[in-house]
Amino acid sequence: MHRLYPLPSEATDAAHAAGPQRVPHADRPWLMLNMVASIDGAAAVDGVSRGLSSEPDKAMFGALRAQADVILVGARTANAERYRPARRSRARIAVVSGSLSVDPDLPLFSPPQGRSTAPLPLVVTTDDADDGAADRLAGRAELVRAGTGSVDLLGSLRHLGRLGTRVVLCEGGPTLNAALLAADLVDEVNLTHAPLTVGAHAPRIAAGPVDGSLATPSRAYALDHVIAHDDVLFVRWTRSRS
Numbered sequence: 523m524h525r526l527y528p529l530p531s532e533a534t535d536a537a538h539a540a541g542p543q544r545v546p547h548a549d550r551p552w553l554m555l556n557m558v559a560s561i562d563g564a565a566a567v568d569g570v571s572r573g574l575s576s577e578p579d580k581a582m583f584g585a586l587r588a589q590a591d592v593i594l595v596g597a598r599t600a601n602a603e604r605y606r607p608a609r610r611s612r613a614r615i616a617v618v619s620g621s622l623s624v625d626p627d628l629p630l631f632s633p634p635q636g637r638s639t640a641p642l643p644l645v646v647t648t649d650d651a652d653d654g655a656a657d658r659l660a661g662r663a664e665l666v667r668a669g670t671g672s673v674d675l676l677g678s679l680r681h682l683g684r685l686g687t688r689v690v691l692c693e694g695g696p697t698l699n700a701a702l703l704a705a706d707l708v709d710e711v712n713l714t715h716a717p718l719t720v721g722a723h724a725p726r727i728a729a730g731p732v733d734g735s736l737a738t739p740s741r742a743y744a745l746d747h748v749i750a751h752d753d754v755l756f757v758r759w760t761r762s763r764s
């Protein structure tokens with residue numbers, strides 16, 4: 523793995539590249555995004571991201587997880603990718619699910635024996651979420667409620683901050699990313715460029731806010747680093763807020 527920018531370039535590894543320590547905002551945790559996309563911008567192949575990933579991408583994925591206190595993920599990604607408890611990270615997983623469509627039988631909600639003292643995963647939902655769906659998660663997840671109709675993402679991040687969360691890593695998918703970008707909550711974008719094209723029938727890394735509002739202004743980001751490993755490129759951008 524070789525850092526190409528900033529200059530001078532130097533050899534690096536995923537653990538080093540995943541740093542430095544992030545500083546939370548006064549009222550909410552730092553929020554970083556990590557996604558992998560093809561050369562032509564696809565965020566999935568046949569409905570999952572596996573076809574885009576690679577050994578170096580997995581190494582960076584794990585190293586970024588190690589920087590996080592909470593891993594945030596949308597319900598459709600948690601369901602499609604069969605989310606499970608983070609193995610090599612102390613981070614707690616939080617699934618965003620306004621309608622509680624998240625599958626209560628995911629491996630995430632059935633930790634292996636011996637990890638029963640670990641805190642339950644979180645499900646971030648709304649004040650008016652369906653009671654029956656909430657009951658199906660009882661004893662499997664701790665619910666965080668913020669907002670009516672759709673999840674109040676800023677409110678839920680503030681809530682996580684009050685629980686001691688300093689850094690949140692969002693792992694997608696595109697719908698959750700779009701909602702976070704619309705609310706201008708994304709401080710840092712980590713993007714892996716996979717060396718392949720996928721074609722037209724795939725989502726971009728941000729697509730279609732759940733509330734139907736598409737009026738998201740452009741946001742400026744500054745280039746933080748560029749790292750190459752064989753044909754795979756890792757690029758990090760941080761939000762310019764001046």
Ligand SMILES: NC(=O)c1ccc[n+]([C@@H]2O[C@H](COP(=O)([O-])OP(=O)(O)OC[C@H]3O[C@@H](n4cnc5c(N)ncnc54)[C@H](OP(=O)(O)O)[C@@H]3O)[C@@H](O)[C@H]2O)c1
Binds near residue numbers: 602694
């Ligand atoms: N390339 C990558 O790095 C990468 C990473 C992750 C995922 N993916 C791919 O992306 C696809 C899934 O992404 P997706 O866009 O369909 O779904 P998603 O973003 O994973 O999940 C969308 C769901 O999250 C909940 N949600 C998000 N924002 C919300 C808000 N503000 N309020 C209430 N609920 C909210 C809703 O759940 P409810 O319906 O329960 O209300 C919504 O339906 C899969 O193909 C996956 O493989 C790719």
